Amino acid sequence: MSSDDMLSQDEINELLKNVGADDDNDSGFPSRETPAEEIASSTEEDGLDHLLSTEEKDTLGEIGNISFSSAATALSSLLNQKVSITIPGVKAVSTAMVEKSFPRPHVAVNVKYTEGFEGTNLFVISMTDASIIANLMMGGDGKVDEADNIDDMQQSAVQEAMNQMMGSASTSMSTIFNKRVDISPPGVNIMNLEQEESARYIPDEDTLVQIAFRIQIGELMDSYIMQLIPLGFAKKMVEELLGTNNAEAPPQQKQEPGPERSRQQEARQQTERAQGPASAPTVSGAAFSELEEPAHRHSDGGGNLDMLMDISLDVTVELGRSRQPIKDILALSQGSVVELDKLAGEPVDVLVNQKPVAKGEVVVIDENFGVRITEILSPRERVAQLK
Numbered sequence: 001m002s003s004d005d006m007l008s009q010d011e012i013n014e015l016l017k018n019v020g021a022d023d024d025n026d027s028g029f030p031s032r033e034t035p036a037e038e039i040a041s042s043t044e045e046d047g048l049d050h051l052l053s054t055e056e057k058d059t060l061g062e063i064g065n066i067s068f069s070s071a072a073t074a075l076s077s078l079l080n081q082k083v084s085i086t087i088p089g090v091k092a093v094s095t096a097m098v099e100k101s102f103p104r105p106h107v108a109v110n111v112k113y114t115e116g117f118e119g120t121n122l123f124v125i126s127m128t129d130a131s132i133i134a135n136l137m138m139g140g141d142g143k144v145d146e147a148d149n150i151d152d153m154q155q156s157a158v159q160e161a162m163n164q165m166m167g168s169a170s171t172s173m174s175t176i177f178n179k180r181v182d183i184s185p186p187g188v189n190i191m192n193l194e195q196e197e198s199a200r201y202i203p204d205e206d207t208l209v210q211i212a213f214r215i216q217i218g219e220l221m222d223s224y225i226m227q228l229i230p231l232g233f234a235k236k237m238v239e240e241l242l243g244t245n246n247a248e249a250p251p252q253q254k255q256e257p258g259p260e261r262s263r264q265q266e267a268r269q270q271t272e273r274a275q276g277p278a279s280a281p282t283v284s285g286a287a288f289s290e291l292e293e294p295a296h297r298h299s300d301g302g303g304n305l306d307m308l309m310d311i312s313l314d315v316t317v318e319l320g321r322s323r324q325p326i327k328d329i330l331a332l333s334q335g336s337v338v339e340l341d342k343l344a345g346e347p348v349d350v351l352v353n354q355k356p357v358a359k360g361e362v363v364v365i366d367e368n369f370g371v372r373i374t375e376i377l378s379p380r381e382r383v384a385q386l387k
Contacts, residue, residue, distance in 0.1 A: 048091075048092040048093065048094065048207060049091075049092070051092040051207060051231060052090070052091070052092050052209065052231075052234075055238075055242075056234075056235065056238050057090040057091070059238045059241060059242065060090050060209065060211065060234055060237070060238060061087050061090050061211070063173070063176060063237065063241065064087045064090075064211050064213065064227070065086070065087050066172050066176060067169040067170075067172045067173055067176070068085045068087070068165075068169055068213060069085070069172070070168040070169060070171065070172045071085060071165035071166065071168045071169045071172075072084060072085040072165075072215075073168065073337070074164045074165050074167070074168040074337060075161060075164065075165050075217075077335050077336055077337060078136075078137060078160075078161055078164055079133070079136040079137065079142075079161075079217060080136075081136065081142070081217050081218040081220070082216075082217075082218050083215070083216070083217050083218075084214075084215070084216040085213050085214070085215050085216075085225075086213070086214045087211060087212070087213055087214070089211075089212050090209065090210070090211050090212075091209070091210055092207055092208070092209055092210075092231060093207070093208055093209075093210045093228075094206065094207055094208075095202060095203075095205065095206055095207070095208060098202055098208060098210075098228065099193050099202065102124065102191070102193055103193070104126075104127075104148075104192075105127060105148065105149065105190055105191065105192040106124050106125060106126055106127065106190075106191050106192075107124070107125040107126070107127060107130040107150065107155075107158060107188060107189075107190065107191070108122060108123070108124055108188070108189045108190070108191035108201040109122070109123040109124075109125065109158070109159075109162045109186050109187070109188050110122055110186065110187040110189070110201060111123065111162075111166050111183050111184070111186045111187075112183065112184045113170075113181065113182070113183055113184075114182045114183060114184050115180055115181065115182035116170075116173070116174070116177065116179050116180055116181035116182060117181065117233070117236075117237070118233075119229065119230060119233035119236075120203055120229070120230070120233075121227060121228070121229050122201060122202060122203055122227070122228040122229075123162065123186075123225055123226065123227050123228075124191065124225070124226040124228065125158070125225050126223060127146075127147040127148055127149060127150060128144070128146050128147050128223075129215075129221060129223045129225075130147075130150055130154065130158050131144045131147040131150055131154060132144055132217065132220055132221050133157070133158055133161050133217075133221075134150060134153075134154035134155075134157035134158050134161075135154075136217070136220075137157035137158075137160065137161055138153070138154075138157055142217070142218070142220040142221070143220065149190070150190075155188045155190075156188075158188055159185075159186055159187075159188040162186045162188070163185055163186055166183050166186055167183070167339055168337070168339070170182060170183045171339060174343055175343075175344060176241065177240060177241060180343060189201055202228065203228060203229065203230050205230040205231060205232070207230075207231040208228045208229065208230060208231060209228070209229050209230075209231055209234040210226060210227070210228055211226070211227040211229075212224050212225075212226055212227075213225045213226075213227060313352050313353050314352070314353055314354075315350065315351070315352055316350075316351045316352075316354065317348050317349070317350055317351075317360075317362075317371050318348060318349040318350075318351060319340060319342065319348055320340025320341050320342035320348075321340060321341050322338050322339060322340050322341060324338075347359035347360060347361060347374055347375070348360060348361070348362060348371060350371060350373065350376075352382070352385070355385045356385070357376065357377050357381075357382050357385055358373050358374075358375060358376035358377065359373075359374055359375040359376075360372050360373045360374050360375075361374055
């Protein structure tokens, strides 16, 4: 062979790089250059494109987009890195195809709903990506070599990261669906589909919906997390969301005439005229009337209570509570988000000497926060609570 026919070192390096790229494609994840349209469409061999309409794909994509925007914020706080999560594609896949798509071992994260929905999610993460997340969770710089396995400590770190992400995602879903949505702690396992027992991690359905989340963590990671959910569960979420939206629209149009509302306003005005004028701070919001100081009523409490009326008691307004393990409390820092057990818009609790006596809604009085009472115990019940 003449020197002219020999490959240069640059050409050899290019060939070797292409071989490596082919190996990466065996991981089951699309490459960064794969168009979104290709990720979102099933192949001709699948024959499953008809199972999801364009509207259903768009709706599932939007649910994921909103949910994982908050998940990205939670992960960013944990890793102290800029995190971006986007959804390039949603498609229907067969379980058999999933089993063929991931020939290498991957990290499988199982998430079950405990309230709000009945269903499961499976998230599939490559070993290398899981290693990067685990390294950052344990205080490293995130620079790791390509990994074929992770140890128990790394699995625990990934589990905690996914727990925080899915907790934030479920909170967003509560807002989307206007109901409480809770999940169980995620289970993290090594999924090697060459081993028969690993197939149990895949949802037990013939057809699944695959949602490909593109995740970028600073300059360290630009990859995909695959979410797999049963087709029936996915369709039920779409039906509930679209059905809820359609059902809520008509009542909003009927609220304007509001004969019942007019009667309530008239009764309130009559009460105000009977009580006479009273000076009160202005509460923000046009829908709210001015706050008034109600007259003290001593009769229900008995004559002996008159002597106690000037005693001061601690009144506390509780927005919500959270119970966390010690390791999470020690990990709190500036920018950390603590999720409470109350949904946005739920009434807050009013406590007197740490005993609940009322519920209300938060308002703004001049420059201070206040609470408008919406539910309250009777005076006799309040006295009984304070004993």
